Amino acid sequence: MLESFERIERSFYEREPLRVTEELLGKYIVRETPNGKLVGKIVETEAYIGPYDKGSHAYNNKRTKRTEIQYGERGFAYIFAIYGKNVCFCVVIGRKYVPAVALIRAVEPVSGIELMKKNRETEDIKNLTNGPSKFCQAFGITKNDYGTDLCTSQNLYLVKGEAIKSSEIARSKRINIDYAEEWKDKEWRFYIKNNEFVSRF
DNA sequence: CGACCGATCCTC
DNA sequence: AGGATCGGTCGT
Numbered sequence: 763m764l765e766s767f768e769r770i771e772r773s774f775y776e777r778e779p780l781r782v783t784e785e786l787l788g789k790y791i792v793r794e795t796p797n798g799k800l801v802g803k804i805v806e807t808e809a810y811i812g813p814y815d816k817g818s819h820a821y822n823n824k825r826t827k828r829t830e831i832q833y834g835e836r837g838f839a840y841i842f843a844i845y846g847k848n849v850c851f852c853v854v855i856g857r858k859y860v861p862a863v864a865l866i867r868a869v870e871p872v873s874g875i876e877l878m879k880k881n882r883e884t885e886d887i888k889n890l891t892n893g894p895s896k897f898c899q900a901f902g903i904t905k906n907d908y909g910t911d912l913c914t915s916q917n918l919y920l921v922k923g924e925a926i927k928s929s930e931i932a933r934s935k936r937i938n939i940d941y942a943e944e945w946k947d948k949e950w951r952f953y954i955k956n957n958e959f960v961s962r963f
Numbered sequence: 964c965g966a967c968c969g970a971t972c973c974t975c
Numbered sequence: 976a977g978g979a980t981c982g983g984t985c986g987t
């Protein structure tokens with residue numbers, strides 16, 4: 763299935779942010795753990811483009827300890843805590859000093875499903891990875907993974923997958939950013955049509 | 964150091 | 976539809 767298992771190189775991320783966000787669909791995220799390997803196919807993403815996007819943590823170039831990684835090179839992991847126990851996983855896709863990230867909102871479980879069930883404490887496959895924090899929980903992603911270089915890490919990385927036809931891709935407004943004023947209506951969310959692991963239909 | 968609040972999830 | 980839950984951030 764993953765014969766090629768070719769890691770995504772940095773040049774993939776070094777392109778126009780919305781295009782990268784869309785083309786992450788169909789790629790695979792791999793997590794190596796002492797208890798086994800977890801693999802998921804990315805089925806839903808969102809773009810956050812800091813300098814002018816009021817939905818972004820780095821809006822107006824806000825630079826704090828949390829957002830610092832967004833100001834570095836592309837292909838690194840931006841992970842943030844939200845609502846207590848939860849974290850979300852993003853990939854830095856803005857060129858140096860220009861904060862921008864692609865949020866991975868949902869993946870389709872591919873392998874390591876038993877371990878995902880254990881991590882999520884549920885047997886319901888549909889409920890393992892169909893949300894940004896659910897997927898992180900299933901994959902054991904924590905704040906410790908903040909700043910990981912996805913192009914060189916042995917524990918957490920992205921690999922090439924099937925190209926998704928544009929006719930199979932849907933686009934919409936982003937989720938849960940009502941505070942973002944005029945930017946909340948930007949259609950910067952991408953997902954694979956009719957995929958049952960997308961967070962919301 | 965206290966207060967506010969969220970790129971969510973879960974249960975009702 | 977509403978509560979849980981706590982780290983990041985900022986103001987005092």
